[in-house]
Amino acid sequence: MSPNDKQPNAPRKLIVLGSTGSIGTNTLDVVGHLKGTSHALEVVGLAAGRNVDLLIKQAREFDVKHVAIADAGLASQLKEALPGVTVFAGEQSALELVQAVEAQELVAAVVGSAGLPATMCAARRGMTIGLANKETLVAAGSIVTPAIREHNAKLIPVDSEHSAIFQCLDGQQGQAIKRIVLTASGGPFREATKEQIQNATVAEALNHPTWDMGPKITIDSASMMNKALEIIEAHWLFDLPSDKIDVIIHPQSVVHSFVEFADNSILAQLGPPDMRTPIQYALTYPQRLEGCSRYMDWTELSGLTFQPPDHDRFGALKLAYEVIDAGGTAGAIFNAANEAAVDAFLKEKIRFGQITDLVAQALSAIPARPVDCLETALEADRQARDYVNNTVKKTVLM
Ligand SMILES: NC(=O)c1ccc[n+]([C@@H]2O[C@H](COP(=O)([O-])OP(=O)(O)OC[C@H]3O[C@@H](n4cnc5c(N)ncnc54)[C@H](OP(=O)(O)O)[C@@H]3O)[C@@H](O)[C@H]2O)c1
Numbered sequence: 129m130s131p132n133d134k135q136p137n138a139p140r141k142l143i144v145l146g147s148t149g150s151i152g153t154n155t156l157d158v159v160g161h162l163k164g165t166s167h168a169l170e171v172v173g174l175a176a177g178r179n180v181d182l183l184i185k186q187a188r189e190f191d192v193k194h195v196a197i198a199d200a201g202l203a204s205q206l207k208e209a210l211p212g213v214t215v216f217a218g219e220q221s222a223l224e225l226v227q228a229v230e231a232q233e234l235v236a237a238v239v240g241s242a243g244l245p246a247t248m249c250a251a252r253r254g255m256t257i258g259l260a261n262k263e264t265l266v267a268a269g270s271i272v273t274p275a276i277r278e279h280n281a282k283l284i285p286v287d288s289e290h291s292a293i294f295q296c297l298d299g300q301q302g303q304a305i306k307r308i309v310l311t312a313s314g315g316p317f318r319e320a321t322k323e324q325i326q327n328a329t330v331a332e333a334l335n336h337p338t339w340d341m342g343p344k345i346t347i348d349s350a351s352m353m354n355k356a357l358e359i360i361e362a363h364w365l366f367d368l369p370s371d372k373i374d375v376i377i378h379p380q381s382v383v384h385s386f387v388e389f390a391d392n393s394i395l396a397q398l399g400p401p402d403m404r405t406p407i408q409y410a411l412t413y414p415q416r417l418e419g420c421s422r423y424m425d426w427t428e429l430s431g432l433t434f435q436p437p438d439h440d441r442f443g444a445l446k447l448a449y450e451v452i453d454a455g456g457t458a459g460a461i462f463n464a465a466n467e468a469a470v471d472a473f474l475k476e477k478i479r480f481g482q483i484t485d486l487v488a489q490a491l492s493a494i495p496a497r498p499v500d501c502l503e504t505a506l507e508a509d510r511q512a513r514d515y516v517n518n519t520v521k522k523t524v525l526m
Pocket residue numbers: 145146147148149150151152175176177178179180197198219222236237238239240242260261262263286287288339340341342343344345403
């Protein structure tokens with residue numbers, strides 16, 4: 129029996145990677161909400177990075193028998209607190225968990241390309257993957273998407289923009305689609321000058337106007353790198369060329385994205401900014417069940433506004449289109465350079481404006497080559513991180 133075959137009436141078995149993060153905790157909220165419904169889920173595995181206390185709490189609450197922690201030094205604490213539970217520990221622990229545990233469903237919510245090997249394994253195991261971890265597709269879309277097809281797995285987007293496009297497309301492909309338009313809140317620096325953006329502090333960059341998310345994606349939203357990653361994610365998810373993927377600034381974050389079709393009709397998906405909606409949709413697809421997310425009170429909404437993005441102040445978007453057109457390892461270089469630069473910014477080693485500059489430099493300095501296997505993508509990822517980390521070491525902040 130393949131992991132995707134369901135036994136009648138048995139709850140589907142779910143693994144949550146990145147369970148202690150923003151998407152992970154929202155996923156477990158949705159799982160709690162779905163208890164007792166036709167889409168009840170049994171959580172059989174949880175993976176996290178370092179937050180051992182929350183992982184222990186989650187494992188107890190959901191009676192989970194397999195847990196993974198990336199920080200190997202925390203394994204003994206887990207084992208002591210969770211007798212009878214199998215503990216995987218170390219950088220490969222999420223991958224080992226997915227290899228060892230039988231499950232039909234997986235939510236990929238690790239932050240960064242650290243989530244790639246485990247998600248790739250889930251694809252090879254034919255699982256249904258709710259994908260929040262966009263960095264996986266950006267870094268290795270050219271091997272992840274064929275693996276999904278080859279192993280009869282399913283990839284359901286959790287990112288709100290891609291969930292919106294997925295719902296609007298409803299299976300339409302090719303010439304039927306004129307273009308897709310990803311909405312962007314514009315982040316905290318939507319109205320800021322180039323100079324203010326260049327020198328923004330960590331606190332300013334972490335102050336997102338509409339979404340409550342983990343620190344890395346919040347910084348990505350401020351630099352528009354998040355939208356750049358989403359452009360590349362959309363390219364792989366919906367098999368669209370770069371000239372059919374557009375971005376529009378929509379500060380209210382109510383229209384989550386839209387599709388323009390060949391006949392000039394436009395379909396959009398709307399809702400309050402609450403990730404539990406796309407998470408639940410990914411877990412119950414194609415059915416819709418009573419939601420646990422916020423309800424949209426239309427009387428409180430004063431207006432929906434849209435404006436084109438400013439490519440001069442936010443150079444990340446242009447890079448995304450170049451990455452799609454370059455292909456090969458360009459995605460892995462782009463993503464890893466950004467991860468390393470964001471890390472350096474959060475540690476106050478570089479200015480905010482240098483994030484995009486460092487990513488552009490890494491793309492110019494490291495030649496892209498075809499991605500034939502996972503190791504090629506991971507090698508490009510390491511190269512780009514080394515490039516950025518070495519450049520940061522030479523940076524002197526005035
Ligand atoms: N937050 C959102 O609203 C949102 C929306 C759309 C898409 N996404 C995407 O979803 C992903 C997660 O975002 P987030 O905001 O939930 O991030 P987050 O709050 O920072 O959570 C990241 C999760 O990954 C875990 N983790 C980190 N390194 C790991 C490793 N090496 N192995 C296993 N687990 C590891 C963390 O564990 P510890 O906390 O225990 O260290 C945490 O559980 C990102 O790819 C992001 O772009 C997020």
